Structures are given as structure tokens and as C-alpha cells.
Amino acid sequence: MAAWSDLTFDVLEHITSFLPLPDHYRFGAICKNWRSISKLKRHPPTPQLPWLLLEDDKKTRNRKFYCLSEAKHYSIDILELHGRYICGSSYGWLFAVDLKITGILINPFTRECYELPPFPGYSEYTNVTTLIENVPSDYNEEPIGWTFEEMQPIIVWKAILSHDPKERSDFTAMILFGEMNEPAFWRPGDSSWTVIDGLDCSMDDILYFKGNFYVVAAMNLLCVVDFECKPKLIEVGLEIPAQISVEGCGLQRYLIDFNGHMLLIERFGHSDKNDKSITDGFIVIEPKLEQNCYKIWEDIDGYALFLGRNAGIHVDSCRLPKCKKNGIYFTHPTESISPVEFGFHDLGVFDMTNKTIGTFYSVEVFFPHVDSPVWITPNPW
Incomplete structure (x- = not known):
């Protein structure tokens, strides 16, 4: 040899x-x-499993990552992420926001970076001094005033890309911002974000699918972004009933491009005694736009999905045996700022085969309310 x-x-x-x-x-x-x-x-x-991006190490300021396939943590010094919170992940790129609500789009493994203009709605929040007027009586606390910095997490709910910036320079970034998660977009060379005329309801998720951006709102209302003239949302006309359990309630909706199929995934669950959202399960729906109908999926062909503040990720569990087949891995950021409880509300994996919720990250970690775990597919190439 x-x-x-x-x-x-x-x-x-x-x-x-x-x-x-x-x-x-x-x-x-x-x-x-x-x-x-x-x-x-x-x-x-x-092919590899996504990594979980965690919080900064308070002593070194290194950013923590959790490699799911190795069940191992990595600590990486990424100067550009110091003091920033992450509001989106797409194609291995991160949307990072600082205390002044200015953002960057960065590949954390190559350090390639785009400076982003101030996010829309900035002026709306500069004079706001209180986010929560009354603390729940269970906490026995006085009403607390919140600073502008502490309100960061609600400025941008989610951000995604149309294409990998390393492959196409004419990509589009789309965000959901503000209290109603309104959509807005930016392209390289633009001096500001362009707000899209929306609906009188909060948006849940965004997806770039076959050349168009789609947005899903409450009650599974599906819209497409029309960029002609003044950008606006147009309902696709397909009515998809809310698929929620009898005892639970719809918590969040996600959109994902699954091997050329658009999937709308509803997370349902309940609230515990501390008013924290607890996931009970997921319903997977395929809107068939051309036929104006929908289909309920009982499994996802042995694949695994990764949902959260990231653009939806799917991997073939047959090629990655350490990944649960027909599993939906999920993370969910804190839905409200609490003076008592910090950290993410919900994190786990849902088995579509036996309809159970399990864990994939056994280490108990509490995050400051300005950050939450985000899935990212390492993309150093």
C-alpha cells in the first residue's frame, strides 16, 4: 500500500x-x-446536514455552531458578526443586524459580504420607548420600558435570497419586517429597500419558487409578489383550509421548495402556563396552483426538512443516515420579549411517521432575547 x-x-x-x-x-x-x-x-x-447557528460566546465573542452530523460544537471568530443578531439564512449566507438596525449579508465561511441599507420601518420605531405596556400578573413585576436596542428582534422577522450571490450577481433579497411582517426587497445597487403593498394581516413566511416570490399569511392565505409597476401582493385564489388539531392552534406557516414542489407547512400546538408556544406537530400541504387544489402529504419521501428563520432546507436522509427520515427539524424564535424568560420557545424534530416530537439538541442553552438558533448550510465554495 x-x-x-x-x-x-x-x-x-x-x-x-x-x-x-x-x-x-x-x-x-x-x-x-x-x-x-x-x-x-x-x-x-x-452532501451534509445543516449546522445550527447559536449565540455569541460572551467571553470570546466567537460565534457558536452546532454540527448536527457530528453532534459537536464549533466556535468560530467571525468579526463581522460581533454584536449582531441573525434574522435569516439562505444558501449559506446570513442576514445580520446590529444595534443601529443596519444590516449585512455575509457568508460566514468565506467572509464575502454585502452592506445593506437601513431596514424599512426604522423611523417608525425610533420614538418608541415601551414595547410591553403591562407585564403578565403571574410575573408580579412592574411594567417595564424597553430600549430601542431591545426591540431589534421585531424589526426583521425573516430574510431570504432568490439566488446564491456567488452564482448570480443579480440576486434579490426579500424580508418580512415590522409588527405585521410586511414584505420588502432589495437588489445590489439599490440605495434602499422597496416596500411591497401587502394585506391587512401578518405574513408568516416567504419563498422564491420557479421565478416568483410567494408569501403565506394567517389562515394559509397564499400570495405571489407582482413586481410590475408598483410592487404588490396578489392572492393566488387558492383557498387552503387551516389544518389544525382539535385541541391545538396554528402557530406558524412555512413555505419550502421541495424538489420542484411548493410545500406549505403548518406548525400547530398549544401554549403552556407561561404562555410559551409548544409545538405538537406539523401538517404538510402541497398547493397545486395550476389545478387550483391542494394535497395533504402523509410523509416527505424519506427526506428531512429544516425549518425556522432560515430559507427552508431539505436533505435526502438516505444519503445522510444520521438524519431522521420523514423528520421535520424546527427551531422557533421568541415570539415576544419577556422580562423574565429568555431564549427560544421551541426546538425539536417531528417524526411524520409516528406523529411524535423528539429532540436533536440535548444541551440546555438559554439565549438572550436578541438572538435565536438558525439553520445554515455551510457554503464555503
């Missing part, structure tokens, strides 16, 4: 195409020759 040091350049480069991201970096740490090969990045890493 030949020594590893004697392997040819082409063979070593081919080996890198089978390595997940952590092993790719370990490969490059062996020696100068292997490091030069790893930097070529002509072969993307083998």
Missing part, C-alpha cells in the same frame, strides 16, 4: 470531494501540500 504522502495531486483532490466540511478543513491541516489542495475548492464537500 502506497504511503499517503506519495499520493498524486489528482488523487488527493478527488478525495476531498468525499469529505464533509469539518474533515475538509482537517485535511488541509495535515501539511502544506494538502492545504494547497484543499484551497482549490474545485470539488464541493459531500
Whole structure:
């Protein structure tokens, strides 16, 4: 058997195409020759599970990541993310917002970055001094005034991209902002965000699907963004009844492009005694726009979905055996700012086969209310 040091350049480069991201970096740490090969990045890493982006380390300010496939934490110093909270993830890029409500779009693994203009609705909040007028009586606390910095999480609810900026420079960024999660978009070169005329209800999620942006609102109201003349939302005309349990209530709706199928996924559950949202399950619906009908999915063909503040991610569990088949991995940010309880409300994995909720992250971690865990697919290529 030949020594590893004697392997040819082409063979070593081919080996890198089978390595997940952590092993790719370990490969490059062996020696100068292997490091030069790893930097070529002509072969993307083998398919991998998303990572969970966690909070800053308070001492080092490094950003914490949780690698689901290895069940291991990584601490990475990303200067651009110091003091910022994350409001979206798409194609491995992050939307990060600072105390002044200015944002950046950044690939945390390559440090490529776009400066974003001030988010719409900024002036709406500059004079607001109180977010919560009355604290629930259970807390036995006096009403508390909140600073502008503490109100950051409600400025941008979610942000996604139409394309990977490394592949197309003419991408579009879409956000849901403000108390009603109104939609707005930005393209490279724009000096400001363009607000889209919406509906008199709060938006839940956004999706770029087959050349169009779609938005889902309460009661599964589905709209498409019309960019002609003055951008506005147009209802697609398809009525999808709210698929909620008898004892539960609809908590959140998600949109995802699943192998060319648009899926609308409803998270339902209940509130506990502390008024925290607890997930009981999910309903997967496929709106068939051309036929003006919908279909309920009983499973997701052995795949796994990853939902939250990220653009929806799906992976083939057959190729990634450490991932639960027909599982919906979810995270959910704090829905209200509480003076007593901090951290995320809900995090787990739903098994569509036996309709149960399980855990994938056993470490108990409480986050400050200005941040929440976000799924991200590492994209250093």
C-alpha cells in the first residue's frame, strides 16, 4: 500500500470531494501540500446536514455552531458578526443586524459580504420607548420600558435570497419586517429597500419558487409578489383550509421548495402556563396552483426538512443516515420579549411517521432575547 504522502495531486483532490466540511478543513491541516489542495475548492464537500447557528460566546465573542452530523460544537471568530443578531439564512449566507438596525449579508465561511441599507420601518420605531405596556400578573413585576436596542428582534422577522450571490450577481433579497411582517426587497445597487403593498394581516413566511416570490399569511392565505409597476401582493385564489388539531392552534406557516414542489407547512400546538408556544406537530400541504387544489402529504419521501428563520432546507436522509427520515427539524424564535424568560420557545424534530416530537439538541442553552438558533448550510465554495 502506497504511503499517503506519495499520493498524486489528482488523487488527493478527488478525495476531498468525499469529505464533509469539518474533515475538509482537517485535511488541509495535515501539511502544506494538502492545504494547497484543499484551497482549490474545485470539488464541493459531500452532501451534509445543516449546522445550527447559536449565540455569541460572551467571553470570546466567537460565534457558536452546532454540527448536527457530528453532534459537536464549533466556535468560530467571525468579526463581522460581533454584536449582531441573525434574522435569516439562505444558501449559506446570513442576514445580520446590529444595534443601529443596519444590516449585512455575509457568508460566514468565506467572509464575502454585502452592506445593506437601513431596514424599512426604522423611523417608525425610533420614538418608541415601551414595547410591553403591562407585564403578565403571574410575573408580579412592574411594567417595564424597553430600549430601542431591545426591540431589534421585531424589526426583521425573516430574510431570504432568490439566488446564491456567488452564482448570480443579480440576486434579490426579500424580508418580512415590522409588527405585521410586511414584505420588502432589495437588489445590489439599490440605495434602499422597496416596500411591497401587502394585506391587512401578518405574513408568516416567504419563498422564491420557479421565478416568483410567494408569501403565506394567517389562515394559509397564499400570495405571489407582482413586481410590475408598483410592487404588490396578489392572492393566488387558492383557498387552503387551516389544518389544525382539535385541541391545538396554528402557530406558524412555512413555505419550502421541495424538489420542484411548493410545500406549505403548518406548525400547530398549544401554549403552556407561561404562555410559551409548544409545538405538537406539523401538517404538510402541497398547493397545486395550476389545478387550483391542494394535497395533504402523509410523509416527505424519506427526506428531512429544516425549518425556522432560515430559507427552508431539505436533505435526502438516505444519503445522510444520521438524519431522521420523514423528520421535520424546527427551531422557533421568541415570539415576544419577556422580562423574565429568555431564549427560544421551541426546538425539536417531528417524526411524520409516528406523529411524535423528539429532540436533536440535548444541551440546555438559554439565549438572550436578541438572538435565536438558525439553520445554515455551510457554503464555503
